Amino acid sequence: MSEKTSSQILEQVIGAFSSNNPDFSLAGTNLYKRSKLNSLNWDGLDQQEALKKLKMYQRLMxxxxxxxxxxxxxDNGFESAQHIAAMTEDSFVNYASALNISEETSRGIYKIASTPKSCNGL
Structure with missing residues (x-):
């Protein structure tokens, strides 16, 4: 049996978490607010590991x-805007091209990632 990719593991965690918390909106939730985290259902999940993956997915969203x-x-190790902004724009665009991400999309991602506000907390 082949080993799962990082994105497959992430999808598995998000799927289990979403099943436990059907009304939860990842995009609109502060995952650093302890009171919010305590109100969520973490059954069947390692809360610390699941939270780490949810935060990563939220940053990339x-x-x-x-x-x-x-x-x-x-799947290629990019977990935040900081990982992308650490590269030059052309380097990221070339790397993204090898991942079948269009130049337009990769330049847009780089632009967002490289703005100072994006790197703070993303």
């Missing part, structure tokens, strides 16, 4: 709403 793009970034 701010860069792209395309599931394929997010999966490609995750």
């Amino acid at each position: 701010k860069l792209s709403d395309d599931k394929f793009v997010i999966q490609s970034l995750v």
Whole structure:
């Protein structure tokens, strides 16, 4: 049996978490607010590991709403805007091209990732 990719593991965690918390909106929730975290159902999940993955996915959602793009970034070690902004724009665009991410999309992601506000907390 083949080993799961990072994005497959992430999807599994998100799926289990979503099943436990059907009314939860990842995009609109502050995952650093302890009172909110305590109100969520973590049954069947390692809360610390699941939270780490949810935060990563939330950061990447701010860069792209395309599931394929997010999966490609995750599977290639990009967990935040800081990872992307650490590269030059052309380097990121070339790397993203090898992942079948269009130049237009990758330049848009880089632009968001490289703005000072994006790197603070993404």
